[in-house]
Every structure is written in structure tokens, then in C-alpha cells.
Amino acid sequence: MSLFEPDAGQAGAPVRAPLADRLRPRNLGEFAGQRHLLAEGKALRRMLEADRPTSLIFWGPPGTGKTTLARILARSWDAEFVEFSAVLSGVADVRRVVEQARGLLRHGRRTVLFVDEIHRFNKAQQDAFLPHVESGVLNLLGATTENPSFEMIPALLSRLRVVVLHPLTEEDLRAILERSLSDSERGLGGLQVELTPEAADHLIAAAFGDARRLLGALETAVGVAPLGPGGVRRVDLNLAEEAVGKKALRYDKDGEEHYNLISALHKSLRGSDPDAALYWLARMLAAGEHPHYILRRLANFACEDVGLADPYALNQVMAALKAYDLMGSPEGELPIAQAVVYLALAPRTNAVYKAFAAAQHDARELGPLEVPLHLRNPATKLMKGLGYGRDYQYPHDFEGAVVGQEFMPERLAGRRYYQPSERGREKFLRERLEQLRRDKARLRGQTKKDRPT
Structure with missing residues (x-):
């Protein structure tokens, strides 16, 4: 089909098309989610703005916008959009599309081929794309819920950029829900739907990041909602539970x-x-x-x-x-x-947690203690002349890579924060630390104990 023929996401679509199809975004302004790809300056946003068609694989869970993004990309590239499913199409269909694409290319029009569930194509079918993607006869956009590195042949995958889509957030789903209730042209805005907050929360929670699942459940709930006074269709929690087939558990995310x-x-x-x-x-x-x-x-x-x-x-x-x-x-x-x-x-220890808390306390309460001269970086001749880095002992130049030098500020010399437990692998760290402390004390010529924490 051509992208610019009426489809379920455009005015003129069959009125009985599912709500999810009728509400399919036609541009980025209507698209919800995937900010890691579509925010200003992000990779996919730049592709849309640059008008440089490329071949991509959209990989992500159902209902996250894979097909929609493919259509928006093709529209932004002013390309012929051909869409078919890997379940129903074969190599012969690919050849037919390639011949059409060659003809369009001679007239200066590009072709974008979108293959849903592209992971279902076998090796021979995937091989059929290879020369045409490589030559630029067509741009291939694929959608898959499966890991492309397992399901795609390496030769084809290496010529495609993988775009990872994430499950939609609660905020994304709520925006989609609100749009579906307010859009009179393609949504439910003309039906006077009253959706209770509890019902909305349940529909969103039960969608698990899938916009199609959300809209399907909403459409079901509205379809069975009784007409009230003034023709209002009220969808409460009971109807929402029936629509998704599961009970709402008592839970308040802020309570x-x-x-x-x-x-x-x-x-x-x-x-x-x-x-x-x-x-x-x-x-x-x-x-x-x-x-x-x-x-x-x-x-x-x-x-x-x-x-x-x-x-x-x-x-x-x-x-x-x-x-x-x-x-x-x-x-x-x-x-x-x-x-x-x-x-x-797993074995338990909170030794690092306690050690870091003690270090944070000293850093906060004792103020900015001076860095010892031997630990400073002599980045310039002046700094070197001031003694920066002087007498620093490079551990690798010493036996066992251990030196007796003090690394704390003078006021904290000998302070110990980390006291490992004897549980799990930390037992070995304790033995290592105790040996290091003995070696350092010997190298310093000290026999007295370090100051307690």
C-alpha cells in the first residue's frame, strides 16, 4: 500500500477499525514514549529531520510503537511505503516489491519496505533482501519482538541499524488514555465516556507498557458500559476489571x-x-x-x-x-x-555502607582538608617547584606493590573506615586488608596502632 492512502490511523478509516488502529499516531506530535530515541538531539529524531533514509530494525515489546515509527519515518522521507507481514509473505513478494521499487527509483521516488515480525523470515527469505538493501534500491524497516542477533542472519543484520524500544511508562500510557477519550474524530471523544480514576489506574497497570493492550481494554470497557443520564457511559473499576480479566489489588503507589x-x-x-x-x-x-x-x-x-x-x-x-x-x-x-x-x-555485610557513611561524615564535618603535597599532581613547572608530587612512592616500584606512605590528609592519618566482615567473599578481603595494614605499618617503621575511628 502507499503510505498516503487512508489507513486506520487517518481520517476516512473504516469506522469499525479497532481503537488502537484508529488512534495510531500520524506524526511525532501525537507519539507517546521512546524519549531516549525521539527527544531533541537523539538519533532517531535526527534521522527524521535529516531526510536521509536508512534501513532499521525496530526491536521491542508489543504495543510500543514499532509499526507507527516506521510509518512516520516513511512519511518524513516522502517515500512509497510498502508493508507486509513475514507470516504471510515470501520471497516472491520481495521480488515483486523490488521490481516496483526499481521503477519508482527511476522516477526519483524512494521505497520503504516495512516487514512486521521480520524474525519469522527464514535464512533464504532474509538473503533475498541483502543485495537490494546494499544497493539502495529499497530501505528496509523491520519490526521484531525477538533478539535480532539470534533471529537475523549476520550479513543482513550488519547492514541494518538496530533501534531498541522500551515498554511505555505509566506517564506515556496515561497520555494515550487521555487522548483516546478527548479525540472526537478518531477516538472516543464523541461518546461522553466518564472514566473513574480507579478504572484508569487499573487499565494502565494491566497494560504492562503496551498501548495496544491499553486501548483494547478501554474499548471493551466502553462497549459494555451502560448508558446513564444524558447518554454518559461510566466506566468504573468493576468494568475495567472485566475488560482486562483480572482483579485490581489494593495498592496506592504514593500511599x-x-x-x-x-x-x-x-x-x-x-x-x-x-x-x-x-x-x-x-x-x-x-x-x-x-x-x-x-x-x-x-x-x-x-x-x-x-x-x-x-x-x-x-x-x-x-x-x-x-x-x-x-x-x-x-x-x-x-x-x-x-x-x-x-x-x-546471598551472604550479608554492610561494611562498605558503614565505611562510606563514616567517610561522608568526616568529609562533611571536617571541611576541605588539604591534599598532602606528595599526592598532588605536578602538572606545571611552578607546581613541581612548589613540591607537588615530591617524594611520592610509586607502588609498582616496590616489593609486593606496597608502600608505607600515608594517603590520608594529615589530620586523618591512620583513620580506618572499612572493617570487612568474615562473611562470604569479604572474608578474603579482610585477610588481604589485614596483611596490607601489617605490611604498611612495618614499612613505616610503626608498631603503634592506628587511631580508632
């Missing part, structure tokens, strides 16, 4: 229950109870808490409560964050659960 649940999760982790931790995680997710909030708290726990007793704990959380951003909900919630179990079973 007591929000803090009760995160506290229960944190204390279950600290108490080494993976079963309780999994339950509280499930409660928060089911109630619509954004996984990013939970992951931030897990990262805090990994640093504050697990620390260097298991330095891999933080890696588990960061890997879960990356996996969630790639997979979306609900699949991406499993890596979060995996991180929760790991943290619950």
Missing part, C-alpha cells in the same frame, strides 16, 4: 500500601527468605508497580546489605534490568524474580 509492600520485600530479602521475597515481588507486580522501581530497590539492597560478601549480587540486578528492558512484561519479570532469589540467599 501506605506502596511503602508497606516494598518494606516487606526488603525485610524478607534481609531475612534470607526467598519464598516471602518472591511473594511480595509478585504482589507488587500484580498491583502494577513499575519493575524499574523494584529493580532500583534491589540494586540498593545489593550494595547496602549484600555488599562485597558477594560482589556478583549487583551484577544479577543489573542483568535483570537489562533483560526486563529487552523482554518487557510479563516475560521480563522472571529475571527480576531470579535476582530476588539470588539476593535472598
Whole structure:
């Protein structure tokens, strides 16, 4: 089809088209989400403004704008837009599009081929694109929910730029919801819909970052809402629950229950109870808490409560964050659960937390203590003449790479902040630190104990 024929996102679309299709954004002004790509100065925004067609793969969860962005790009490039599904099309269709593209190119018009679910094409079908993408006969835009590095042949993938889309935020979904209720031309603005705040919150939470799911549930709820006085269709929480097929759990993201649940999760982790931790995680997710909030708290726990007793704990959380951003909900919630179990079973230490708090206290209360001359950088001849860097001992020039030199400000000489525990891997760090302190004391010719903290 040509991009400029009426479609579900334009006036003149069939009135019975699903709400999600009718409301499909036609330009960036109507698009919600993906600010990491579309904010001023970001890569995709620059592509739209530069009018330099390129071949891209949009990779992200359902309902995040992959097809919509492809159409907006093609419109901005003033190109012929051809769209087909990898499920229904084959190599013969590709050849037909290529011949049409060659003909249009002779008349100065470019062709953008959009392939939905491009990961479903087999190797032979993907190979068919290769020479035509390389020669510039057509620009290929693909959409996939699967990891392109696993599903695309390397030769084709190397000629495409991968654009990663994220699940829509609560703010994004709320903007879409409000637009659907106010747009009289393509949305529900002409139906006098009254959506209660509780119903709106539930629809947004149950959408899991998917605009199509949100609008589908809203359309269902409005469709069964009884006509009230003045022809108003009132959608309350009960109707919203029926539309999405799940009950709303009691949860206020800014209220007591929000803090009760995160506290229960944190204390279950600290108490080494993976079963309780999994339950509280499930409660928060089911109630619509954004996984990013939970992951931030897990990262805090990994640093504050697990620390260097298991330095891999933080890696588990960061890997879960990356996996969630790639997979979306609900699949991406499993890596979060995996991180929760790991943290619950990890050894405990808060030694770094306490050490850093003590260092922060001294930095705040003692003011800007002078940097010792031997630790200063002699960047200029004048600085060198003033003694900057003089008598600095370069550890690699000494046996065991250990020196007896003091690295604290004079007032804090001998101050100890970090006192490792004997749990987990921190036990080995404790042994290492004790040996270092003995060696340094010997090298300084000191036998007296350092001043206590």
C-alpha cells in the first residue's frame, strides 16, 4: 500500500477499525514514549529531520510503537511505503516489491519496505533482501519482538541499524488514555465516556507498557458500559476489571500500601527468605508497580546489605534490568524474580555502607582538608617547584606493590573506615586488608596502632 492512502490511523478509516488502529499516531506530535530515541538531539529524531533514509530494525515489546515509527519515518522521507507481514509473505513478494521499487527509483521516488515480525523470515527469505538493501534500491524497516542477533542472519543484520524500544511508562500510557477519550474524530471523544480514576489506574497497570493492550481494554470497557443520564457511559473499576480479566489489588503507589509492600520485600530479602521475597515481588507486580522501581530497590539492597560478601549480587540486578528492558512484561519479570532469589540467599555485610557513611561524615564535618603535597599532581613547572608530587612512592616500584606512605590528609592519618566482615567473599578481603595494614605499618617503621575511628 502507499503510505498516503487512508489507513486506520487517518481520517476516512473504516469506522469499525479497532481503537488502537484508529488512534495510531500520524506524526511525532501525537507519539507517546521512546524519549531516549525521539527527544531533541537523539538519533532517531535526527534521522527524521535529516531526510536521509536508512534501513532499521525496530526491536521491542508489543504495543510500543514499532509499526507507527516506521510509518512516520516513511512519511518524513516522502517515500512509497510498502508493508507486509513475514507470516504471510515470501520471497516472491520481495521480488515483486523490488521490481516496483526499481521503477519508482527511476522516477526519483524512494521505497520503504516495512516487514512486521521480520524474525519469522527464514535464512533464504532474509538473503533475498541483502543485495537490494546494499544497493539502495529499497530501505528496509523491520519490526521484531525477538533478539535480532539470534533471529537475523549476520550479513543482513550488519547492514541494518538496530533501534531498541522500551515498554511505555505509566506517564506515556496515561497520555494515550487521555487522548483516546478527548479525540472526537478518531477516538472516543464523541461518546461522553466518564472514566473513574480507579478504572484508569487499573487499565494502565494491566497494560504492562503496551498501548495496544491499553486501548483494547478501554474499548471493551466502553462497549459494555451502560448508558446513564444524558447518554454518559461510566466506566468504573468493576468494568475495567472485566475488560482486562483480572482483579485490581489494593495498592496506592504514593500511599501506605506502596511503602508497606516494598518494606516487606526488603525485610524478607534481609531475612534470607526467598519464598516471602518472591511473594511480595509478585504482589507488587500484580498491583502494577513499575519493575524499574523494584529493580532500583534491589540494586540498593545489593550494595547496602549484600555488599562485597558477594560482589556478583549487583551484577544479577543489573542483568535483570537489562533483560526486563529487552523482554518487557510479563516475560521480563522472571529475571527480576531470579535476582530476588539470588539476593535472598546471598551472604550479608554492610561494611562498605558503614565505611562510606563514616567517610561522608568526616568529609562533611571536617571541611576541605588539604591534599598532602606528595599526592598532588605536578602538572606545571611552578607546581613541581612548589613540591607537588615530591617524594611520592610509586607502588609498582616496590616489593609486593606496597608502600608505607600515608594517603590520608594529615589530620586523618591512620583513620580506618572499612572493617570487612568474615562473611562470604569479604572474608578474603579482610585477610588481604589485614596483611596490607601489617605490611604498611612495618614499612613505616610503626608498631603503634592506628587511631580508632
